[in-house]
Amino acid sequence: MLFDKTLDKQIPLLPKEVKFCKKCVVSNQRPRITFDENGVCSACNYVHEKHNLIDWDEREKMLLELLDRYRSKDGSYDCIVPGSGGKDSGYVSHMLKFKYGMHPLTVMWAPFSFTEIGWQNYIAWKDSGFDNLLCFPDGKLHRKLSRLAFELLGDPWDPFTYGQKAYAFQIALKFKIPLVFFGESGEIEYGGSTKNKEKAYESPEDWGEFYFKGSGIDELVRHGLEAGLFSSDEITPKSFELYRSPPLDELEKLGAQMHWFSYYKKWVPQENYYYCVENTGFQANHERSEGTYTKHASLDD
Numbered sequence: 001m002l003f004d005k006t007l008d009k010q011i012p013l014l015p016k017e018v019k020f021c022k023k024c025v026v027s028n029q030r031p032r033i034t035f036d037e038n039g040v041c042s043a044c045n046y047v048h049e050k051h052n053l054i055d056w057d058e059r060e061k062m063l064l065e066l067l068d069r070y071r072s073k074d075g076s077y078d079c080i081v082p083g084s085g086g087k088d089s090g091y092v093s094h095m096l097k098f099k100y101g102m103h104p105l106t107v108m109w110a111p112f113s114f115t116e117i118g119w120q121n122y123i124a125w126k127d128s129g130f131d132n133l134l135c136f137p138d139g140k141l142h143r144k145l146s147r148l149a150f151e152l153l154g155d156p157w158d159p160f161t162y163g164q165k166a167y168a169f170q171i172a173l174k175f176k177i178p179l180v181f182f183g184e185s186g187e188i189e190y191g192g193s194t195k196n197k198e199k200a201y202e203s204p205e206d207w208g209e210f211y212f213k214g215s216g217i218d219e220l221v222r223h224g225l226e227a228g229l230f231s232s233d234e235i236t237p238k239s240f241e242l243y244r245s246p247p248l249d250e251l252e253k254l255g256a257q258m259h260w261f262s263y264y265k266k267w268v269p270q271e272n273y274y275y276c277v278e279n280t281g282f283q284a285n286h287e288r289s290e291g292t293y294t295k296h297a298s299l300d301d
Contacts, residue, residue: 009214043191063264085125124281184262
């Protein structure tokens with residue numbers, strides 16, 4: 001280990017007394033989750049709202065108004081959908097194109113390593129009717145970032161998350177496509193900050209808190225340089241550009257907006273699965289070995 005500290009700024013904010021939701025038994029150690037006076041977590045309360053209080057017909061009208069503002073008339077790309085070809089990105093992109101008449105450009109930030117079924121689902125997704133850009137970051141630098149994230153944040157997955165969030169905006173800026181659709185807001189659906197519950201969107205300014213444990217790519221790189229993990233001749237000031245959101249003023253000039261599809265359409269992951277089996281060729285992982293799943297786990301969003 002190179003380091004004896006953590007960059008995870010969530011840890012000091014966690015409650016000292018551990019409590020569990022009265023309905024789903026998630027604990028209050030999940031960052032940013034809140035509990036009401038009855039001991040029920042924000043995720044469970046949102047499930048109640050989603051199925052009983054939200055007017056989804058009205059939300060769809062809002063979606064149609066949004067799409068009408070951006071829909072191209074000549075078949076040019078009019079929105080970006082990031083994903084992997086899993087049940088969620090497959091559902092969002094297919095609905096936007098074949099139900100709502102949009103012309104999405106799909107983009108994928110590559111995983112550390114494709115599983116067999118994940119690659120099959122990716123190919124089936126783009127073959128079901130989508131142009132796609134697949135981006136692999138520099139493998140040598142990506143591996144070093146993953147080591148740094150494991151040692152400093154306890155999670156080697158974080159460098160993937162940086163690119164997963166930023167790449168769609170990088171492409172939006174390069175192609176001048178202001179509308180970006182992600183699937184569901186995990187903060188709202190699964191328990192986290194309720195800051196944006198009444199919004200269809202979030203800003204890159206929220207990423208550090210919501211997804212990066214209060215840190216980010218620049219802190220990882222700085223610690224890697226100090227520890228000698230990166231040599232001065234293997235990186236440049238632009239080496240990690242794909243891991244960063246474009247400057248906010250450039251996004252504002254473009255009018256770029258990231259919207260959650262789950263804000264407009266009731267988000268039911270199992271229904272997304274059935275939809276994609278029928279429409280995008282999605283397959284679940286059926287390979288098992290002696291009663292356990294093999295390493296070929298399905299790649300999903």
